[in-house]
Amino acid sequence: MAKGESVAGTDIPPGGFVQLLTPDGERIDSVTTADGTTYSVDFTDEEFRELYRDLVTVRRLDSEAVALQRQGELGIWASLLGQEAAQVGSGRALRPQDMAFPTYREHGVLYCRGIDPIMPFGLFRGVDQGGWDANEFKFNQYTIVIGSQTLHATGYAMGVTMDGRTGSADGEAVIAYFGDGATSQGEVNEAFVWSGVFNSPIVFFCQNNQYAISEPLERQTRVPLYQRAGGYGFPGIRVDGNDVLATYAVTRAALDNARNGQGPTLIEAYTYRMGAHTSSDDPTRYRISSEVESWKAKDPISRLRAFLTKQKIAKKDFFAQVDEDANRKALDLRERVLAMPDPEPVALFDHVYPHGSPEVDAQRAAFTEYQASFEGSGH
Template sequence: MTNGDRIPPDPEFVQLLDPDGERVEHPDYSVEFTPDEYRGLYRDLVIIRKLDAEATALQRQGELGIWASLLGQEAAQVGAGRALRPQDMAFPTYREHGILHCRGIDPIMPLGLFRGVDQGAWDSQKHKVHMYTIVIGAQTLHATGYAMGITMDGKVGTEDGEAVIAFFGDGATAQGDVNESFVWASVFNAPVVFFCQNNQYAISEPLERQTRVPLFKRASGFGFPGIRVDGNDVLATYAVTKQALDNARLGQGPTMVEAYTYRMGAHTTSDDPTRYRAGSEVEAWRDKDPIKRMRIFLTKAGIADDDFFTQVDDDAAKQAVELRERVLALPDPGPLSIFDNVYPGGSPLLDEQRAQQERYLASFEGGH
């Protein structure tokens, strides 16, 4: 087994809630939530984990072609997702199911994509979340270009300005697209936050085979700040992301946030993580579980009790059952639907291609 006993030491990062559920003070970051808001964060974490587990089960049963699980990364996504304002735009990869949840996107939407019935069907302008991006790192260029456009439209420089956030993994930092986006964002002072979910593995390659320095330090070489946050701490992730977004919308340029977290499951359902990492490593990270620490904190602070936790679990289970039923009821796309939604105003060439396909399909009618 490659690097089987690899258990990295805890790095220095911004943390407001430690693995034992204790609040930690930080000189530069803090959060002020009401009891309802604290409980809402916990509810988000539990629901997206349950729906994610249901999607994994659906794939194993042949109902999805593939699935990219977010197990272990819930706090990074909920913290960042809840830090976004309604006017901010998000550019995801293919694992940001928690971001979609925070932006009010129906959970059936990403499952339709992975079931192969559509290419992603949510309204990007309505929800301010672009489509999932499968090409590693490409969304950072899209986000940077969008952010440059915001600046040109005069939507930056005030408290109610707009900001952009681009999500990517640690492996994507080795891609040319990502580094090119850093250059453009820096030179044009674009209002974009580069949010790296460092889950320790680029598929099977551990972090130490990807970089010699902490990822957040790369930002300084491009001329903008970088900061590392405990990605399993939903409170710290929220605080750090919120400040980075606020700085962006005020015209202070890009920031890179490295959310130091861990992918508890496989890279996707086609991956076998037992081939490249040891069980002891997974167990060490299990002790840092984002949901467990938040539950301990809520209990110690008297913000939630067993009845609340039971209610959340029951609600999550109900939503998972409903999601399964909806996935199984998804209709297969018609063979001509591939021509839909290609151009908003249509295209003569596309019309001709559709007609050719119609004639081809019609040739099979009646046994011919």
């Protein structure tokens, strides 16, 4: 099959990208880029099927969250619709010891880390602060401030180097997620400078979904985003972000380079946000429907399904079963979200300091006493 730097097909952005599965579900065995790196995947039939299951499940869970928001059960939700392959491909490429720094949209990466998908819902339902132990899950908190997690990731990656946990095949790599809009932020550029200079074990994974809320890509950059890496002194590569196989291959290679002490890589996963920026946004005000339609033809799930069907790796009953399982997971998630308890007012004082502080403890005591002064407070 095709072997070369860029691949045949339509709707390939200028400059090309690494693609191993075309929108029609045709497999490309391997792609070799100009620097001589060859990308390919070597999955068993079962692994192909599990990738499909991941994609369908994260999409279905996401759609349930969108519905819950519309029903007044979540304050806001940032949908990942359309970006499943970019998230599942990169999420599955992580090894257990690797550390991920997400934005607020990486529900698919979270799922691939083996984390209970309900974890971020407390934040969006407003019943907790969205805090969890990043080290326990090897997955940092969702970060709302655009681009700031790239600096956190940079600092963490420098720490990995200082701890001597890099430079071997079982070293630790760090991945920082962000979007096309974040590339215009100072933080992201600072993170690039520092990571490049210190040769940190980090992969910058940019999901270029073409819009920073309503601002199109041409308002962020005059060059393809992956080419920016050259200015900071590390390699950049663009991958078809709607192709789960290519995303997996490219991310796995970049992470392995990082853990072996070869320094950072910028990956631009070229994709499209099919839904709204968040539930507070109306994309029809700034996108034309023909553009959305053209991206529907590049859907990450339908191309993998076409491939599995053509290769006789999976049949209809498998697809039906996956849909049913995902549906059951979504309804279970719904029930558990609705059952999330409201926090006690005094919970306000939790998590201010890891081991408490005299001043906060005093405030907590005073507030508890004040609460108890009301009738029917149960205290």
